[in-house]
Amino acid sequence: MGQKVHVVINPASGQHQTILNKLNDVFHPAGVEWAVSITQKSGDAARFARQAIADGAEVVGAYGGDGTVMEVAEAVQGGETPMAILPGGTANLMSVELGIAKDLSEAAQIMVNPESVIRRIDMGQAGEQRFMLRMGMGFSGEKVKLADREMKDKWGILAYSIAGLKALKTAPVAKYHLKVDGEEFETDGKTCLIDNAGNMGSQGVAPSKTISISDGLLDVLIVRDAKVGSWIALGKSMRGHEDQDAVKHWQGREIHIECDPPQDVQGDGEIWGQTPVSVQVLPGVLPILTPSAEMKS
Ligand SMILES: [Mg+2]
Numbered sequence: 001m002g003q004k005v006h007v008v009i010n011p012a013s014g015q016h017q018t019i020l021n022k023l024n025d026v027f028h029p030a031g032v033e034w035a036v037s038i039t040q041k042s043g044d045a046a047r048f049a050r051q052a053i054a055d056g057a058e059v060v061g062a063y064g065g066d067g068t069v070m071e072v073a074e075a076v077q078g079g080e081t082p083m084a085i086l087p088g089g090t091a092n093l094m095s096v097e098l099g100i101a102k103d104l105s106e107a108a109q110i111m112v113n114p115e116s117v118i119r120r121i122d123m124g125q126a127g128e129q130r131f132m133l134r135m136g137m138g139f140s141g142e143k144v145k146l147a148d149r150e151m152k153d154k155w156g157i158l159a160y161s162i163a164g165l166k167a168l169k170t171a172p173v174a175k176y177h178l179k180v181d182g183e184e185f186e187t188d189g190k191t192c193l194i195d196n197a198g199n200m201g202s203q204g205v206a207p208s209k210t211i212s213i214s215d216g217l218l219d220v221l222i223v224r225d226a227k228v229g230s231w232i233a234l235g236k237s238m239r240g241h242e243d244q245d246a247v248k249h250w251q252g253r254e255i256h257i258e259c260d261p262p263q264d265v266q267g268d269g270e271i272w273g274q275t276p277v278s279v280q281v282l283p284g285v286l287p288i289l290t291p292s293a294e295m296k297s
Contacts, residue, residue, distance in 0.1 A: 004033045005111050006052035007086065008045045008072055010064030011038055019063065021063070022104050028062050030112035039068065048230060049075035049083070058109050059289055061086045066133070069094055070268050072121070073132050073286055082118045084111045090164075093133055097197050097213060098290050110289050117292060120284035121213045124196050126277050131196065131267040132286070137275055138171055138191030138223075138263050175260045176222055181253035190224040194279055216283035220255055222248040222251035255279045 005027065009019060020036070027034040035057075038049040049060045062072035063086040076083045086107045088144045098119070101107045110116045115137040124131045171190045178185045197213045211219045225246035259275040266272060 003031075005059050005061065006034070006055075006057035006064055007061040007108075008034045008068065009036050009038050009118045010045065010068040011016065012034075013064040013068065017104065017105065026105055026108040027112060033108060039064070040222075040241075042067075043071070045071035046075045053079065053081045056149055057081065059084050061108070061111055066093055068134055073288075074130060075212045075288045077123055077282070084108075084289040084290045092126055094288075098288060099234055100291065105181070110291055113291075115292065116289045118226065118287050119214065119290045120197055121283045121288060122216060122218075122288045123285050124194060124218055124279055125282050126265070126267060126272065126279045129267050129272050130282070133195075133269045135194040135265060135266050135277075135279060136191060137257070137259065137277070138174065139190070144228070144290060158193075173224075174259070177219065177252070177258040177260075178222075179254075179256040180220060180250045181254055185250070187222055187224070189224045189248070191223045192239045192259070193219075193221045193223070194255060194257075195219040195221065196281075214279060214284065217251045217253060218255060218281045220250040220252065220257075220280065224248065253281050 007023060012018075023034065025034070035052070037044075037052070039045045039048065045062065045064070045068045049062075052060050053076070056220060059082050060072055060076060061084040062069045069083075069085055072083050079131065084107070085095045085100050086104055088101050095102070095107070098121075100110065121132075124135060125137060125147070175188050176186065176192055178187075195211050197211070225248070235256060238242050250277075256277055256278045262274045264271055264274055265277050
């Protein structure tokens, strides 16, 4: 797609493979000018992506796990220059959602293929913080902290879910007070999730079809039964259970949540603070290169 492309590489993630050779095998025949930067610490990926855009890159690829992808997303959101996701062999949640190949060479082809399409997807925002995948509360803060960057790059958002599963089982029931686009609701529950992306990355398991990353809406799920919570955390379908009392489900553009007792709030696996929290959707703010226009949302 681009004549000048940049790839931000997190060398600590993915499988051991000859990254530069594989990129060259795709970029050189395509005749594009290309460069890479190598991250060493948290924050590097966003910084390198911004610099690449300032230097005229037409697309910025993120090679790494969800942590790297989220940093590059933060850098490109709100702009015209799209990002590309190079999952590097691990199941990256957003790449699964967008139908991007797990294979590095195939994913890199999207960066130079004239048929590739820029798709603009939603993000969520709470204060100054933005998220691509989901916000959650009700998982133990200590458990989220245990899911370090390396674990997150390997397992994606599931890292915090796996770390939080046991905590959820023993979590006390809290009372949630919600305002969804001005309408107020109250319910008790164990955890509250605000989802932007419906596909939680499990292979062979159908995601809930009602959750779309490009419908301009966020999905609010309050889990009242810890067993259902563990299904969701493990990425299994909860279809057939949504009608039951175990999960409450709303959709909206502006969401305010209060919780008694207050709960830790995490966004894309990082702890952001505590409830109360206000969240809004940023419709179509994130340009991502995808293989074709036919991708379902
Ligand atoms: Mg949505």
